[in-house]
Amino acid sequence: xxxxxxxxxxxxxxxxxxxxxxxxxxxxxxxxxxxxxxxxxxxxxxxxxxxxxxxxxxxxxxxxxxxxxxxxxxxxxxxxxxxxxxxxxxxxxxxxxxxxxxxxxxxxxxxxxx
Amino acid sequence: xxxxxxxxxxxxxxxxxxxxxxxxxxxxxxxxxxxxxxxxxxxxxxxxxxxxxxxxxxxxxxxxxxxxxxxxxxxxxxxxxxxxxxxxxxxxxxxxxxxxxxxxxxxxxxxxxx
Numbered sequence: 260x261x262x263x264x265x266x267x268x269x270x271x272x273x274x275x276x277x278x279x280x281x282x283x284x285x286x287x288x289x290x291x292x293x294x295x296x297x298x299x300x301x302x303x304x305x306x307x308x309x310x311x312x313x314x315x316x317x318x319x320x321x322x323x324x325x326x327x328x329x330x331x332x333x334x335x336x337x338x339x340x341x342x343x344x345x346x347x348x349x350x351x352x353x354x355x356x357x358x359x360x361x362x363x364x365x366x367x368x369x370x371x372x373x
Numbered sequence: 374x375x376x377x378x379x380x381x382x383x384x385x386x387x388x389x390x391x392x393x394x395x396x397x398x399x400x401x402x403x404x405x406x407x408x409x410x411x412x413x414x415x416x417x418x419x420x421x422x423x424x425x426x427x428x429x430x431x432x433x434x435x436x437x438x439x440x441x442x443x444x445x446x447x448x449x450x451x452x453x454x455x456x457x458x459x460x461x462x463x464x465x466x467x468x469x470x471x472x473x474x475x476x477x478x479x480x481x482x483x484x485x486x487x
Contacts, residue, residue, distance in 0.1 A: 302478060305475070305476070308474065362420070362475060366417040
C-alpha cells in the first residue's frame with residue numbers, strides 16, 4: 260500500500276512554544292491530506308482538510324490560528340500548533356487519499372505540552 | 374448527518390477463534406463507502422477492508438471479511454483464525470458522501486488470548 264510518513268512521532272514542548280508536524284506521501288502525490296486529532300481511548304476527529312496550493316478547510320470548532328496547515332507541495336503537508344498549551348496535548352495523525360477510496364495514514368505524533 | 378456506531382468498547386477472543394466486531398451506520402445517501410482500520414498500540418492506522426454501498430458481494434481480504442447488511446445498515450468485521458497480533462483497536466469508518474472526509478466510530482479494543 261501507499262506510504263505516508265509522519266514526523267516527529269513524539270514531541271514534548273513547553274507551554275507557549277510552537278510545534279510543527281510533517282506529513283509526507285512517499286510514493287505518490289497527494290493533492291488532499293487530512294489532519295485528525297485523537298484523545299486517549301477516543302475516536303479520531305477530523306480537524307481539517309489540507310489542499311495542495313490552497314487554504315486548508317477547517318472543521319467547525321477548530322481554531323485556524325491555533326492549528327496552521329500548509330500544503331506547499333504534492334507530497335508534504337504540515338500542521339503547526341502555535342502557542343501550544345497543555346490542552347493541546349493529544350495524538351495527531353495525518354492521512355492522504357490515494358487513487359481509489361481508502362485513506363492511508365501516517366504513524367501519528369504524540370504531542371505533550373508541559 | 375452521517376454517523377458510525379460501534380457498541381462494543383472491548384472484546385476478548387481466544388487465539389485461532391473467529392470474532393465479529395459490530396458496526397452500524399446512518400446515512401441518507403445511497404452512495405457511500407465503509408472502511409475498517411486497525412490501530413495497534415504504536416498508533417498508526419492500518420487499512421483493513423473496504424465495502425462500497427453498491428457492491429454486490431461482501432468484501433474479503435485474507436482473514437478479514439465484512440458482513441454487510443444494507444437493510445440493517447450494519448457492516449460488521451469478521452476476523453477468522455485470530456492471532457495474538459490482532460490485539461488492537463479497530464475502527465469502523467464511513468466516507469461522507471460527496472467528499473473525501475471520513476467519520477470514525479468510537480472503536481473496539483480487541484484482545485486475543487493465548
